[in-house]
Each structure stands twice: as structure tokens, then as C-alpha cells.
Amino acid sequence: MKVLGSKKENIPDLKLPIKLDDVGKEIYQLINKLYPICRSITGDGLRETLRIIKSYIPLEIQEVATGTKVFDWTVPKEWDIRDAYIKNEKGEKIVDFAESNLHVVNYSIPVKKKISLTELKEHLFTIPDYPDWIPYRTSYYKESWGFCLSHKKYSELNDGEYEVFIDSTLENGHLTFGEYYLKGQQSDEVLISCHTCHPSLCNDNLSGVALVTFLAKYLSSFSLKYSYRFLFIPATIGSITWLALNESRVANIKHGLVAACLGDPGKSSYKKSRQGNAEIDRVVMHVLKHSGYDYEIIEFYPYGYDERQYCSPGFNLPVGCLMRTPNGRFPEYHTSGDNLTLVQPPYLLDSFNKFVSVVYILENNKKYLNRNPKCEPQLGKRGLYRNISGHADTGIQECAMLWVLNLSDGYHTLLDIADISGLEFGLIKSAADALFEHNLLKECSE
């Protein structure tokens, strides 16, 4: 990441000529590095992933013991896997964990035995509609074992005896997660959360993991108003565990986003928080509306990613989920098709830029008071207005100033003004800055 700020700078508007082009490639390279690792909701794959992330940002890695009560849940046994295969009668490995870690149902218990095809088939999972792809399946909370394979290979299985071998352990151990707290001027914080439990799947969710890593790195180079908390956690049990351990800190979370599915070519989509009209919802919608690209806004629903925990009624945090194509809506979802081809640097860069734009607005969404609320102040004598008048169009900068003056009444934030006027936030902020410099505005204390 070549372009970073100095610790004393505020975060710049991306509309300014900053060259972040390399970020897309760097995120992609991190995905590439993490792709081969077999992650799960616990275990060494997860630990290795977090160690790699720690080489980019100062991650604090935490371990929570099996059996720990976290609200209605219990931290499960730790799962580790070394090898697994199915051999046919000729002793040929027809399904091999070494080729793809999706081949084993995640959290499979150890097994080593010879069984008939009929019995074997009860433990096999395929996707008939996409016969070349291996599905991704898990059995976290029921002790079981199984293999996933392409439907093509499945169709070619002959009668006979098969040897199944899974060299795994499912024992007391730990659940591991990573946390990076970036302190800002305020204790009010922005939560950015991504799930790190999926094995070799790129869009869901190495794209989120790698993007959040670089977002954290980027933000750490600026002076920030908010504190930022970046969570790298296994889905569901990870967010539940974090919330259970950090209940007293939750009140600091003023805004939050879950980051997932951020590298595919689809349009950006935003799933609103349960609150539905939180500042984060309005900020993301503003960014997407002014992005110049198509996008989709999705009302909150109580399944999906970890927003379902953050938005459970006892917390009801203002946490939405920013994605490209949502989970379950692209055919490669939870299959071996979600690979290094599906995600590409330009889409990762575009997603990264949207996160940065969201942060930019959060950091700068102030409320001002017009010091001359009765009639307009005279902009011309301050050099803020052109001198020869009469044109049909008012310049957009002047419009922005007039909007800021008209709505800076103690009720409207800059984002409110941007949304009411239809103008982009950066334009409204520039106008407010110019007016503030000329002593025409004062900051509104909340």
C-alpha cells in the first residue's frame, strides 16, 4: 500500500486525486495467500490465517476455551484436520483433501473404515445443477462426517468397497479470533466485522477478510475522529462470543458494517441494519447512490452474516452489511466455483473505495449553525460568488453553499443537507468548509 497519509492528516475525500489503484491488487494478493488454508470456526487453519493478517496490521489474537458459555451457546470443541481421502478398490485416491479442502465436510469427526458404495453415498454431498463444482458443507453442532465432491465424479462411482479416511481431531481446545482496535479522538467507535471461518472460498469471505485488513491499514495512517474496531471472527459463534465477552463495550459502537462478498463482478448491495434508518444506513446509501454505478438496497432480515447477532433485539446495533452480490445469490456461493477467478482486483478496489467513502462521511458528518440565519449573507463581498449575474444556471458550488446556509439550522447534518439537496456529500462538505472559513457557520455541539 503505497499511498498512506501522515498521522496528523484527516482522511481525504477520494474524489481528490489519490492513487489507490494498487490496493485492489494488494487485496487480491492477500486473498491468494490465504486461499489454500483450510479454515473452520476453530483450529489451526484459523490461527494461521490470523497470523498472516497480523503481518499487515497489529492484530490482537484471542483464544476462548471450549466449553465457555457465551449467551445461549457454548464454545465448541476445536477441530483440526491433517488429511482425508476416499480410496476405491484399486487403492486410488478418488477424493483427496490435499486437492481441495472443500472435499471434507467441515467439522467431520475422524473415520477410517471400508464401506460399501451404498453406505458411502449417505455421506456424500454434490451439486447436481453444477456438476463440476464441489459444494462446501459443515456440521458444526452435530458430530458427523462426510465428503463433498463434484456431481460428475459422483456419477462415475462404481459399486464396490471404498476406504474412507479422515485424519481429524475434535477435542477440547479453543476458538480463536482477531481484533484490532484503532484509537481515534473519541471513544465512540465504528465496528468493522468479517468472518474468517470459511476454507478455500474467495468471495465468501476472503474478499472481506483481505479488504478489511487493508482498510484497517489505510485508516491507521490518518488522524481519526472515531475509534475503529476491526473483528476477524468465525461466523455466528465468533460474533456471539465477542459480544458475550465485550458486552460492556457495546454501547460505544455508534456505527458498524459487516464486510462480505466484496470481490465479484456484481453490483454493490447494502443490507440495512435492523434500525433501518441509522446514520450508517444513510451514509452507505448516499455513497452507493453517488457511486456512478448500479446498486441494490436490501431491507434488514434476520439471517445472513454476523449482522444478525449485532442486530439481535437485545443489542440492536446500527450495523449493516456491505457486499457486492449477496450471499446465496451467485451460483458459485459455497462451492469450489468461489475461487481466485471469481474475485478480481478492480472489484476489490471498487469495494475498498466504497468503504473508505463511508468512513470519510462518518468522519465529517458535522452539524453547523448559520451565523446569519435571517436572509442570506452576502457571499459576493466575501469572494464566494461570481460577480456578473444573470445566467440561467447557478453554479453548483454556489448552490451547495446556499443549501448549507439554508439548512444549517441546528437540525440538519451535512449528510441531511446532501440528501435533501441531492448533491454529493463531498460537495456539501467543501461548501461548509468555505463558509466556515469565512465565519459564516459555527459548529453545532450536539
Place this chain on the structure above:
Amino acid sequence: MKVLGSKKENIPDLKLPIKLDDVGKEIYQLINKLYPICRSITGDGLRETLRIIKSYIPLEIQEVATGTKVFDWTVPKEWDIRDAYIKNEKGEKIVDFAESNLHVVNYSIPVKKKISLTELKEHLFTIPDYPDWIPYRTSYYKESWGFCLSHKKYSELNDGEYEVFIDSTLENGHLTFGEYYLKGQQSDEVLISCHTCHPSLCNDNLSGVALVTFLAKYLSSFSLKYSYRFLFIPATIGSITWLALNESRVANIKHGLVAACLGDPGKSSYKKSRQGNAEIDRVVMHVLKHSGYDYEIIEFYPYGYDERQYCSPGFNLPVGCLMRTPNGRFPEYHTSGDNLTLVQPPYLLDSFNKFVSVVYILENNKKYLNRNPKCEPQLGKRGLYRNISGHADTGIQECAMLWVLNLSDGYHTLLDIADISGLEFGLIKSAADALFEHNLLKECSE
């Protein structure tokens, strides 16, 4: 009516495999029985109608004397009619009450005289646009007489002298109405009202009268939360009279529906109560939305049926009107075309089912509190969740449970949750029942 419950059962969801197919036919047969009777807002036709209904349900029949003051109105004289005709010069009955009771303007005073065609025509009513149909006309509050006939017959009238004869009486007597109060666990009640004053007209409103009779009979076989009050009353003066005599009971009415025009082939339509967003409005809209058929929602307006009295500003009761094609919008309305062909058992059955579905939701629209509001409870360990995960789609039953858990925060009823989630009420109720059984919910006392 073959399928009835036992007194100890709650009303079942119609989605369950209950065979109510015969109800449509039974409603039709009752219409058929009531069709020949010449009803009016008072008189023996009305009494006979109520006696027949009383053979189905334990109706209480009440009589209110002519001259009784009811708010701004006065109970009118009672009208009874035995015979009426117009004879031509040859002594042939060219218009005969015995053929159709629509032939006489309802509430015509007695007359017997010979008059010219010119004078006769001042007392004749036709529908030029539908030359085969006899119109239905009334003159309740101005003493007058007249005949209704097909425009075809009218066009064939020759000059000459005509004998007009109406053997009616308009004298002090009574206004008659029927009431059936079905006691439930609560004194809060649901009002179901239909008008019984129309002569040989099927859709308006023998369809409503007969449907309400069978609805009352059906509901009486179940254990009910609400009390139900079924009114069989002459339009306008009947509801005004009932409200005047029962003013102290009105506060118990929590929901209500006027039933009219329920047997024609048109789509269902619902005219909202004056409140516009009352629970009954939301319930009926939910039922129609999930009925699988097209439907129409109509904002309240202060004319139409008895809802105009229930929704007068001094009462403003939450009473809407559930119909198929609304009054005045089908060509047969208030003509001899509104006959036993226009209404048919399948449409009557469909309307009946919608009333039952409305009652089902009213009876079951509870509010729960999630006992584990912080993060989701673990459904899997309770057997409420499938075990092998990773599919793109979450099962609809699981979605329903997650919706109920997420929104059971003390603010949302099950109907609220159904409407927000877009899922059908019965599905949300089943989910709530399952969660309640597993002690994951508690009932919210209002």
C-alpha cells in the same frame, strides 16, 4: 355444515386440511330459501327472514316501536305488502308483484285507482341501459308510491287507462332486527354486521346474510378469545337504532366487519375503516394479500353500507367492509339481475374462508418477548434447525423462527412480524408456537 370443532378447540388455521367445501353450497341454499321473501326495513318479510336464520343459530329477535327516537332519526312506520299490480284496459296484469317483489317501489303507500298512461309514467322506474332488468327502488322517508319494471315492458305500453293497485299498509308498528352474541373468554368483542332489508336481491345482500349465519354457526363450535356479536339489521336505520340502544356497549367493540356482496365472481375488495390503520384493516389486508388471488383495497369513504354509521366521528369504530365487487360497481346492482345466477357456491366459499382467516388472525395475534434477546438462541441444540449447513437458501420455517426471535421485542405483534417479513401469518404463528414450546418466548401482557 359437517365440519365443526369441539367447544374446547381453538379455531384452526384454514391452511390445515379442513374440508369446508360444502359450506359454499349450504350458504347458497340459504340464499335460495330467503330469495322469494319481500323484505324491507320493517315488516313481516324481515321477520320471516330472521325466523329462518334463527333455525340455524340462536338469534335474539328484537322489535323497536315506530316513533322511537334514535339519535337524529325516528323509527319509521312499519310497511307491509300483500299484493300489487298494474292492469291494462283489457284487465290483464302487465306488472305483478307476485312475479317479482321488485315491481313495487319499496315502502309504497296503498293505492287503487285508474289513471292515464301519462300519469302512470310519473310513478314508473326502469333502467334504459339494461332493458330486461327490473330496478330496485325505495321511498322510505317520503310517502309515495310507484312501480318498477323492465324498460322493454315500459316501451311497449300503449296509451289508455290503467288500473294501479297496491295492497300495502304503512302504519305504526315495529322495526325488527336480529342479534347473536357469542360469548368468548374476553368481553372485548368483534362485530359482524349485515343488512337484511333488501327484497329479492342475492349478492346485495342475501350473500352477506347467509354467509354471516354460517360464520356464526362455525365460530360457535370453537373456544374463542374474543366475544362475537352478529347483527342482522335493516341498513342505515338498523345500525343507527342498534347504536342508539347499545351505546354503553360500543366500547367493547375492538374490531368489526360489515359483510356484503360476497357471492359474485369478482375479486375480493376491502373498504378500510375510517381509522384506516386499525388492526382489522391490517388483518384483512394480510388475508387478501396472501390469498393467492387478486384483490382491491379501498380507502374509507362515508357512504356505502352500515360502516358509515359505525365509523361516524362520534363512534369511529374500527369497522371495515369486506366484499367482492363493491356496491354500485356491478351492473346487476340493485336490479333483478342480482339473482340466484349471479352468486355461486365457490365464490361464497372463498368469501367464507376469508372471514374465517380474518378471525383466525384476530384470535391469534399475540405479542411475545424473546427470552434470549442478546444474540440468537441456539436453535440447533433444540432440534429446531437442520444440521448440515451451507445451503444457499435458509428453510422458510427457520426464517420464520428467526423473524419471530428478532422482532419479539415487546413492540411487534405476530401480524407485525408477518407483514414486515412478508411471510404468511400462519407460518409466523407456527414458528412462534415452536419457539414458545421450547421456552424461547414468553407472552407479552399488554
Place this chain on the structure above:
Amino acid sequence: MKVLGSKKENIPDLKLPIKLDDVGKEIYQLINKLYPICRSITGDGLRETLRIIKSYIPLEIQEVATGTKVFDWTVPKEWDIRDAYIKNEKGEKIVDFAESNLHVVNYSIPVKKKISLTELKEHLFTIPDYPDWIPYRTSYYKESWGFCLSHKKYSELNDGEYEVFIDSTLENGHLTFGEYYLKGQQSDEVLISCHTCHPSLCNDNLSGVALVTFLAKYLSSFSLKYSYRFLFIPATIGSITWLALNESRVANIKHGLVAACLGDPGKSSYKKSRQGNAEIDRVVMHVLKHSGYDYEIIEFYPYGYDERQYCSPGFNLPVGCLMRTPNGRFPEYHTSGDNLTLVQPPYLLDSFNKFVSVVYILENNKKYLNRNPKCEPQLGKRGLYRNISGHADTGIQECAMLWVLNLSDGYHTLLDIADISGLEFGLIKSAADALFEHNLLKECSE
């Protein structure tokens, strides 16, 4: 203006057979009379304009001295001009103020010198897209000079020396404006404001100036509930000056309209007040909706005409702007194309009628209380209802009465009832009048 009322009459509904046809022509004739005058935000052209208006209505003309502080602004020097031209080397006047007062940049300082074409061009303004039209330009707040001319003429300019001559004065003097206060029964007032500062431009805004003159004259012939204040002021500095001098009176302004661009063939448009849902906004939208013509509603924005001052956050008055084609949206805007051909009597008449309709509703928008709120009162016995019933359609007059009765609950004004019912205000008012006469309503004191 031939049709005026008597001082004792209330303003009649225009739906009544009043012949106001001549008003369009009379407004046009006043525009014609004012067209040749070179107006500016100060000076003798403005004074002469106000003197002419004073020959129609008893205008009070006020003068405010140069240098007077008005909020953030200062009343500028007074500008007067007598002659101006550009001569070529042959001594021919190629641009002549006597031909069109648009030829000189408004507020040009005096100049008399010979300059090269190159230097001259720095002071010339044209419209390349409309090569036949002379633009209108001003330089109020920067001392400067310039000429405007058609792009055609500009393109024909040859190299050489030119003589430029502007015989103007820019000196301490006064800002002049006109005010007519028409006293009604209440001190609550309606503000009607138009800008009088534009030179030979018809739609913007001689149409507004002339229409307001005749509106004031017309209203002065009736007995009025509200007081009306008509302002004829230079744009921006005029409204700022008036507000600064009359700050204590501002609280009386309950409704207001800026009148501009009212004579062109475009559809009517209404720019809402900053409040957005003020009574004036709802009244104008009602009038336009029921006008029978297409129209456009525009949300408030803080540039445009003097509504930007009335709607500055420190005042936030309920003042909208009623126009035909809005400023800047017709090609002739601020050019010599905005001439006596662009505006026409039928459009001026239509605009006038809309202002009168707005006043009619404001004057009559009362709130009543139904004296018989429980059930409907019996309209028939009072002769308010037809006697033979049964028709599919309820007469519209009867519907209007039922709406008024149903919604006269102390919460709804007649305009509310009109908007909810979808019926035109005049119809609702007639119904309320009939019900009031029969003692079925009483007036609601606020």
C-alpha cells in the same frame, strides 16, 4: 377591471359565473406600458414603474438611503442611466441603449473612451446558442461596465477602434420599493411579493408585477378575513431590506406567495415553501390539481426568487412561489427573447385565476364540528337528500355533505376534507354551508 365586488361581499368562488376575461388583457396592457422602462435594483426606472402601479392601487412608495445596513448587506449606491452606445470607426452606433436597455450591463459605471476590438471584447456579452437575442447581465456588487449584444452582431465586429460611451451615474441615493397593505378583519396577513428590478423583460417579471397589481385591485373590492400585503421590490436586496425594516411584523405573515413568470404558455408550476407542508403549499397544490390543466410541483430549494430570503432559516416563513415555466427553464429567460410576444393575455388570465382561487381557499378554509357526531344526521327530513333511493351512484353534493359530516371532528379543515375526499374545495365548502345553515355544524374556534 370591470367586475369588482362591493366592500361588503366575500370573495366569490371563481366557479361561479364571473366574467374576468378582460383581466388578462388589462394585465397585458400594463406589461406593455412598463416594458420600455430601464429598471434596476435602484434608480429612476424603478421609481417610474412604481408611480405607474400607484395609478392602479394606493401604493406606498418608500426610499431607503444608500449605505443603510440591512442584515449582512448594505443598501448599494443608486444607479441611473441616460444613454449608452458603441460607435465604430465610421462613427456609426452599432450598439445603442436607446434601442434596447438590455444593451448595457445593468449597474455599469460611466465610461467614455476609445478602445481596440480586443479590449472591447472583454466587456461584451452574448449568447452563442441564440445568436439573435441580447442577454441580460448585471454587475450590482462589483463596479464594472459592459455591453450585451446579439451574437450575430458580435460576430460581424471588425478590427479597429471603437468608441464606448455610458452616460450613467452610480452615486449615493436610495433604494425604492412599493408596498400596499390591504387591511382585513384579522391582523394575520398574506404576503404577495414580486420583484420589480428587471428592465425590458416581460415574463420575468413584468408578468408578476402586473398580475399582482390587478390581484391587489381585485381583492380590495371585497370584504376579507386576512390582511394582504403586496410588495413590489427589487429582487434579493429588496426583500432583505423589507425584512430588515419590518422584522417585528413578520410574525403576522401566515401565508405568502412570490409571483413571477406568469405569462408564458408553459404549464403552471409551484415551488413549495421551505416548510414544505404549510397551508399555502397545500392550498396551491389543491388549486393546481383541480385546475384541469397539467402542472408541476417543485420541492423548495434555496435559490430562485425572494422566497429564498423569506424562507431563510431565521424566518422560515410559509412562502412559496407560483409560476408558469420556472426561471431558467425557458430559453428566452434573461434575454431579449422575453418580450411582449412571449407573454399573452390567456396565460396571464389563467395565472390570475389561480391566485384568486388560492385566496378563495385561504379565506374560507374553516374547521367545523359536526353537531350530531353519533351516526349520520337524517339529511332527507331536512330536504338535503333525494327521496327515491337505490341508484348505484350517490350524488356528488350528497357525497360532499357526508364527507364534511364524517370529518368535521375538530381535526380536519375544509381543505383537509377536500384533499382526503378528492373533491374540489368549492364543492366541500358549499356542502359545509348547506349543513351549517341547517344547524348541523358549528364553527370550531381554533
